[in-house]
Amino acid sequence: MLVALINPASGDSTAPAFFEKHVFPRLHFDHTIYHQHYHHIADTVVIGSGDGTIHDLINAKYPLPLKLVIVPSGTANALYASLFHPVQPQDRLRSxxxxxxxxxxxxxxxxxxxxTASQNPILSVVVVSTSLHASILHHSEALRKEHPGLERFKIAAEQNAPHWYNASVKLHGKVEIYDPSSNSFVSHPENTLQGPFVYFLSTVNxxxxxxxxxxxxxARTIPPPISTCDIVIIRPLRHPSISADSTQSRADFVATTWKTLTGAYADGAHVHFTYRPDGSIDEKGEHQGPSVVEYIRCAGWEWIPDPDDHNAHLLCAxxxxxxxxxxxxxxxxxxxDHPYSVYT
Incomplete structure (x- = not known):
């Protein structure tokens, strides 16, 4: 059976009206507002929401394989934007x-x-992160009412940019790292990374x-093997001019953080950035210095935050x-296993 799952609060809150005008006339199904309603009846869900409601649906532990038809109605719509890129405003009906x-x-x-100490595992279909990204998502919620669009994430990013996060990470399975000079993944001999971190973010799909x-x-240009994730890492002590954590070092590194993340808006150019000996960034990666971003591909990871660093204990899923x-x-x-699928 086909049902609709609509989150009326997603994004600019226009999902119900969009469904009435553009979706319901094209499909014949029962529709529901609350995800509890679809249990035991649906094998396909037309979902009008952002990534957060898809996350809630996945974590509802539906007993049967479920096929999704996505009508992007949230703020960022990462899954839809990735599956259907390039996306124009009028392209909400491609799924x-x-x-x-x-x-x-x-x-x-x-x-x-x-x-640790939680009885319920968390399932994700887009991102699991700590460090700056998790802090941005955490603090952006207080800005949602006043800034409902993407602007709130930029404001939260400015608030959290000087922070470093003390933790270590254990990488699981076959560990590979992207080599900009060869434009390929190569074996990575280390399975433990020591902080501090500025950015730690893993994605699937x-x-x-x-x-x-x-x-x-x-994840698109060099498709990953099954059951792996891509991890984007920025560690400030890789910078040639920074050898220790200090208030001044944190302030100085903010410019590097911004330049690197701005590269993500340039079609993912940041993965090619390398450091010159003076700490400046070679955006084309022609200088054989350390990579600004450590781009890891592996089967999973364990984040071990410093007990004294409160900010390092935030996790975004x-x-x-x-x-x-x-x-x-x-x-x-x-x-x-792959119990969920999406029409593309």
Missing amino acids: VDAYLNKSVPIPLSIARTTI VDRLEPAFRISPL DGSIFHIPPHGTATTSILE
């Missing part, structure tokens, strides 16, 4: 068209995150978190914020 044309739905990879913000571009308890960790793995 609906794929369903009507009887296309074969593609499976979605699922990231499973467990947090997507190469962008907004239509223009292509943070993990290699598809926009939802979770707190790692003191002396706890967060472990993410990529499931081998």
Whole structure:
């Protein structure tokens, strides 16, 4: 059975009106506002929301495989923007068209995150992050009412840019790192990374978190093996001119952070950035210095935050914020099963 799941509060709150005008006339189904209603009846859900409601749906632990028809209605719409790039404002019905044309739905990879002392694993289909990205999502919620669009994320980014995050990371499975000089992934001998970190973000299914913000571009240009994730990492002590954590070092590194993340808006150019000996950035990667971004591909990871660094205990999963308890960790793995798929 086909049902509609609509979040009336997503994005600019226009999803119900859009469905009435453009979706319901094209399809014949029962529709529901609350995801509890679809249990035991649906095998296909037409979902009008952002990534957060898709995240809620995945975590409702539906007992049967579920096919999704996505009508993007949120703020960033990362999954839709990645699957249907380039996306124009009038292109919100491309997944609906794929369903009507009887296309074969593609499976979605699922990231499973467990947090110490929590009985419930967290499932994600877009992003699991800590550090700056998690802090941005955490603090942007207070800005949602006044700044409902993408602007609130930029404001939160400015507020959190000087922060460093003390933690270590254990990488799981076969670990590879992107080599800009050869434009390929090569074996990475280390499976433990020591902080501090400025940025730590892993993705599945997507190469962008907004239509223009292509943070993990290699997920498309060099497609990953199954059951792996792409991880984008910025560690400030890799900078040639910074050897220790200090208030001044944190302030000085903000410019590098902005320049690197701005590269994500330039079609993912940041993955090619390398440092020159003086600490300036070679945007074309022609200088054989350290990569500004460590772009890792592996089967999963464990984030071990410093007990004394409160900010390092934030974790973002598809926009939802979770707190790692003191002396706890967060472990993410990529499931081998694919119970969810989407019409593209």
